[in-house]
Amino acid sequence: DAKTTQPTSMDCAEGRAANLPCNHSTISGNEYVYWYRQIHSQGPQYIIHGLKNNETNEMASLIITEDRKSSTLILPHATLRDTAVYYCIVTSGSRLTFGEGTQLTVNP
Amino acid sequence: KAGVTQTPRYLIKTRGQQVTLSCSPISGHRSVSWYQQTPGQGLQFLFEYFSETQRNKGNFPGRFSGRQFSNSRSEMNVSTLELGDSALYLCASSLPTSGSSTGELFFGEGSRLTVL
Numbered sequence: 524d525a526k527t528t529q530p531t532s533m534d535c536a537e538g539r540a541a542n543l544p545c546n547h548s549t550i551s552g553n554e555y556v557y558w559y560r561q562i563h564s565q566g567p568q569y570i571i572h573g574l575k576n577n578e579t580n581e582m583a584s585l586i587i588t589e590d591r592k593s594s595t596l597i598l599p600h601a602t603l604r605d606t607a608v609y610y611c612i613v614t615s616g617s618r619l620t621f622g623e624g625t626q627l628t629v630n631p
Numbered sequence: 632k633a634g635v636t637q638t639p640r641y642l643i644k645t646r647g648q649q650v651t652l653s654c655s656p657i658s659g660h661r662s663v664s665w666y667q668q669t670p671g672q673g674l675q676f677l678f679e680y681f682s683e684t685q686r687n688k689g690n691f692p693g694r695f696s697g698r699q700f701s702n703s704r705s706e707m708n709v710s711t712l713e714l715g716d717s718a719l720y721l722c723a724s725s726l727p728t729s730g731s732s733t734g735e736l737f738f739g740e741g742s743r744l745t746v747l
Contacts, residue, residue, distance in 0.1 A: 559736075566635075566721050566738030567674070610674075617662065618687050619736065621674035 524620045525550040525613040532626040535605075541598040543625050545611030548592040554615045556587060558596045560607040561624070567610065570596065601629045633657065635739035637722050643745045649710040652742045656703050656724030662686075663705040664736065665697060668719040677720075680705055709744075717746045 528546040535541040547556065557572040571578055571585045573594075578585045584597040598605055608624040636655040644650050656663050664687075665677040676689040680699035697707040703724075709716055720743075723736040 566723070566740050567736075568738070569735040572735070616687065617679050617681075618664065618676045618689070619666075619674075620676065621666075623673065 524616070524618075525554055527611045527613055527622055529609075529611050529622065529625045531623065532628070534628050534630060535598075535601045537603060537629055537631050538600055541601040541605065541627055541629070543596040543598075543609050543611075543627060544593065545596070546593045547611070547613045550591050550613050551615070554613045556585065556591075556594050557612040557614065557619065558583070558585065559610045559612065559619070559621075560605075560627075561610070562604075562607040567621075570609075601627075603629050603631065605629050635722055635724050635737050637720075637739035637742050639742060640740065641743050641745075643747060644712050645747050646712055646714060648712050649708060650712060650744060651706055651708045652720055652722075652744075654705045654707075654722030654724075654739060656705070656722075657737055660724035660726055660737070661703050662725045663699055663703065664723045664725075665705070665707050666721040666723065666738075667691075668721060668741070669715075669717070674721070677707065712746045714746050717744060719743050 525547050558570040559567040561567045573585045587594045606629045610621050610624040612619050638653045662681045664679040668674045679687040683699045694710045699705045719741040721741045723738045725736050
């Protein structure tokens with residue numbers, strides 16, 4: 524699986540959009556980009572995934588650059604409950620390799 | 632729809648003992664994966680089962696084993712417990728996938744094991 528690089532931490536004001544970047548410059552053609560988050564002491568929660576095209580669901584949007592070497596997870600209107608560690612994972616198989624993730628703190 | 636259920640939620644064991652953790656996947660999900668989470672190593676993949684067969688295995692010693700039953704429920708076992716096995720053990724289930732995508736994994740709340 525390709526390695527991913529994420530900022531260690533980010534802050535966001537409540538109600539504003541949170542944009543979480545992820546670099547995956549060694550991604551290969553059949554690898555998907557997945558985003559999960561983990562709120563303290565809970566199991567990770569799936570957010571969204573994509574291959575080439577931008578994706579949107581009820582939780583977030585995923586923007587993947589044309590060369591697929593980076594992506595951005597967008598939480599359009601962050602709330603205090605979005606405070607969590609966000610993991611960007613690249614994989615083509617059935618196992619997930621979690622890195623350090625980004626600690627997102629949403630401030631009132 | 633019930634989520635992934637893991638039992639027990641908390642347990643304390645002593646070095647040298649063995650432990651069995653249980654995972655009931657979401658109804659209809661046939662793939663079950665196990666992960667270990669520790670403060671030092673983060674979330675690490677243990678193994679994955681699909682239709683009672685181990686499909687993938689992480690880099691853990693043979694003391695860690697698992698199995699899946701015909702109803703997709705899964706158990707993992709750790710023998711000869713060491714202090715370093717203290718961790719949150721997470722189970723995740725998913726629908727069968729068509730090939731190159733893992734699909735969406737649904738995680739349980741985990742079993743927190745403390746080894747004294």
